Each structure stands twice: as structure tokens, then as C-alpha cells.
Amino acid sequence: VAEKFKASKGTADILPDAMAGHRLVVETARAIWERAGYGTIETPIFEDTGLFQRGVGDSTDIVRKEMFTFEDQGGRSLTLRPEGTAPVCRAFVEHGMSRLPQPVKLGYAGSFFRHEKPQAGRYRQFHQIGVEAIGTESPLADFEVIALLDELVSELGIPGVTLRIGSLGSLDARRSYLEVLKSYLRERSGELSEDVRERIEINPLRAFDSDHEGTAVVMEGAPRLIDHLDDADRQHFDEVQALLRAGGIEFELDTTLVRGLDYYTRTIFSFVCDRLGAQSEIGGGGRYDGLISQLGGPETPAVGWAAGVERILLALDPETETPSPDVFIAWADEGDRERAVVLVRELRLKGLSAGIDIAGRNLKGQLKQADRTGARWTLILNTDGSGELKRMETGEQQTIDPGDLAGLDLN
Ligand code: AMP
Numbered sequence: 001v002a003e004k005f006k007a008s009k010g011t012a013d014i015l016p017d018a019m020a021g022h023r024l025v026v027e028t029a030r031a032i033w034e035r036a037g038y039g040t041i042e043t044p045i046f047e048d049t050g051l052f053q054r055g056v057g058d059s060t061d062i063v064r065k066e067m068f069t070f071e072d073q074g075g076r077s078l079t080l081r082p083e084g085t086a087p088v089c090r091a092f093v094e095h096g097m098s099r100l101p102q103p104v105k106l107g108y109a110g111s112f113f114r115h116e117k118p119q120a121g122r123y124r125q126f127h128q129i130g131v132e133a134i135g136t137e138s139p140l141a142d143f144e145v146i147a148l149l150d151e152l153v154s155e156l157g158i159p160g161v162t163l164r165i166g167s168l169g170s171l172d173a174r175r176s177y178l179e180v181l182k183s184y185l186r187e188r189s190g191e192l193s194e195d196v197r198e199r200i201e202i203n204p205l206r207a208f209d210s211d212h213e214g215t216a217v218v219m220e221g222a223p224r225l226i227d228h229l230d231d232a233d234r235q236h237f238d239e240v241q242a243l244l245r246a247g248g249i250e251f252e253l254d255t256t257l258v259r260g261l262d263y264y265t266r267t268i269f270s271f272v273c274d275r276l277g278a279q280s281e282i283g284g285g286g287r288y289d290g291l292i293s294q295l296g297g298p299e300t301p302a303v304g305w306a307a308g309v310e311r312i313l314l315a316l317d318p319e320t321e322t323p324s325p326d327v328f329i330a331w332a333d334e335g336d337r338e339r340a341v342v343l344v345r346e347l348r349l350k351g352l353s354a355g356i357d358i359a360g361r362n363l364k365g366q367l368k369q370a371d372r373t374g375a376r377w378t379l380i381l382n383t384d385g386s387g388e389l390k391r392m393e394t395g396e397q398q399t400i401d402p403g404d405l406a407g408l409d410l411n
Helices: 016-035 049-055 061-065 085-094 139-156 171-187 194-198 204-209 213-220 231-246 309-316 334-349 363-373 402-407
Strands: 046-048 069-071 077-080 104-113 125-134 161-167 265-273 281-287 302-308 327-331 354-356 377-381 387-391 397-400
Touching (some): 049 077, 139 281, 139 302, 265 302, 334 354
Antiparallel strands (some): 104 125, 377 387
């Protein structure tokens, strides 16, 4: 027997009965960003590896160990996109979008790839939806993008969601704080996990994220970035919070919040869901005021988020459904087969959902098939050119001219 293939580890097929749920999430998100004036953008699935090294940051887990990187035939290093912000910023710079009226507001949906250890809610290929508001440092933009994710949560009815926010300050203010944190960690390095200890110099903030017990104890007493913000950063953060309060968006201040990407500055936020296990974040993001200039563009402040479609679906657990036709066309006499095919084609071209058996079954088999597909009506063609229209639910039947079918109210 020939060996069977399976989808690669950490990847999954979305089968037709799960597609309705997947689509609901993506289309609800798209409707939300479009009605707020965000245009939709799609960037390529792979990019130059350097974009992510520079954009996401060399010290992050993503760049250090999670990228699917390969060489093309010309020896160029390419990487399947692990996230969407760096590609959107690359596109912003490449297409000179800084010349457009600012801010430029963009939304995207698509597949992303990280070589992670798969578990519930964590995959190697997953889907994200996201928005970016590029070209303003106003707290109004922070508020707007957070409000959009909040709208998605309430419109989809995702239960048990809490918004946490924090501020990382601007890059300059952060630099001096990081020195304070590093020396605090160095003094207690014996109590830290190996992973955290190794990264004291390159990414000390991640220590806040560690689930290692000793590290957690050390971090409880660690100096907090929030106490080291400069006046401008503090005022910005206060304004974001005031806007959230005015907008009736509840949040918790989290002074230990960090994110897995290097580019964040000032506001960061995370929407977590208590119905999920270890991977409880459904979406999050923040401000990234330095990223566009780091990618060769002009100094351009920006803010955005990404949310995981699979995580949202785990929290929502939507009903599965397969599409069923409005009407199923059947025939008894083989001489009516072509008439049936032509009629189905006409109905579909008129926008109706019309079913037909394409496996060559006899009438009994066709009717069984109609039942299996969940058709609400069946039309059996008679040899005299008329047809018997049957409402499947009640069995009630009437003789009609098949040409009139498209005009009937098939509810
Ligand atoms: P990030 O791009 O890391 O800020 O993640 C944003 C959101 O994407 C998270 O809140 C998750 O919902 C989702 N996400 C990130 N990584 C994965 C993954 N490996 N599998 C599934 N969802 C993910």
C-alpha cells in the first residue's frame, strides 16, 4: 500500500463545515475595519528574511527560532511571514504612502507561519486579522484601534474577554530603564531560569513573561517600566486611558505586560480570554513609532494589532454548517436529464442555490441525495415538461412550469 500523507505538524485543513465559522470571524473583522475607514491590504506570503530580522528584532523568539526560512534558486534568503506589521510597513515605505494624507489606515487577513511547538491555540500555520493606523502619534489612534478590536469581541460575542494595557515608553526612555532592569536581574541571576538568564543582555523585558517559578518571584520585586516613563510618555498613556474610559471600554492596567516583538513603543495591549488554556490571548498589539524609520522610511509613528482567528474560534466554538441548496432538481425519465442540467445552470446563473445529482443515480437515489444535502425544495421533472415542486419539510406538493421556478418565493 502506498504511504499516506498527513498535513504537516502544526498545520490543519479547514474543512467545509468549519469554513462558515472561519469566514464569520474574518468577514466580521473586515466589515468593522472598513466601516472605520481602513482600506484592505494584502502583502505576499514570503519576504526577504532581513525584513523580519530588522523589523521584528534579532532578540525575539520569533526571529531566533521560529521562522520558516529558505533560499530561492538565486541564493536569496526568504522567510514565510511570521507576522503582518513588518510587511505592511515595508509596503508603506515601498509605495511612498507617507505622501498620502495621514494617517494611512489599513486592515489585513491571512496566513502566518511560526515554527512553534504545537498545542491547543498554537500552530505553525495560523490565521490573523489585523489593523494598522500609520502616520500619527495621537492617543486618538491608540484609542481607535483598541476600540476596533473591542468591537470585534462584542460583535462576535466572544465570552470572558479582558483588555490589559501597559506602556513601554519611547525607545529613549526605555533604554535607561533597561539598564536598571538588567542590573537588577544580574544581581539575582542565580534565581532565574536559564532561558531568562541567557537573555538578560539582549531581551531583559521577556523575564516578565516567564512562567518559571523562581523567575516569577524575582520579577514581583523588579523595577517597573511604568515608573520610569518620561513626562511625554506618561501624558500620552494617561490620554489613552482617559479616552478608553470615555468610550466605555473597560481595561486593566498591567505593569508587567510585554509583547514578543521588539518594535513596540508606548502603548501595548492584550485581549485575553478566560475560556482558553495556556494560549489565552486572542489578540493584541501596540504602538511602534520607530519601525518605519528602521525600515528605511521617514520617521512615522503608528499603532495596530493582530488577532488570531483560530483562538477566537476556540473561544467561540461556533456551530458547524454546510451550505444546503434552496431547490434540488430531479428527473425520473433519462430523456429529461439534459433539461435538468440546463435548468440547474439557469437557476444558478440567476443567483439561486440549486442542487442536482451528478453521480448518475435513479430517481430514488436522487431524492435521497436531495435529502442528504438538506435541500428545502425538490423539483421532479415530468416527461410532459411540467414539474412537481415539493416542500421537503411538509411534503406538500404542487405542479408548476419549471420556467417559473426562479420567480417563486422559495422560503
Ligand atoms: P502576535 O503577532 O504574536 O502579537 O500575536 C497576535 C495574535 O495572533 C495572538 O494574540 C494570537 O491570537 C495569534 N497567534 C500568535 N501566534 C500564534 C500561533 N502560533 N498559533 C495561533 N495563533 C497565534
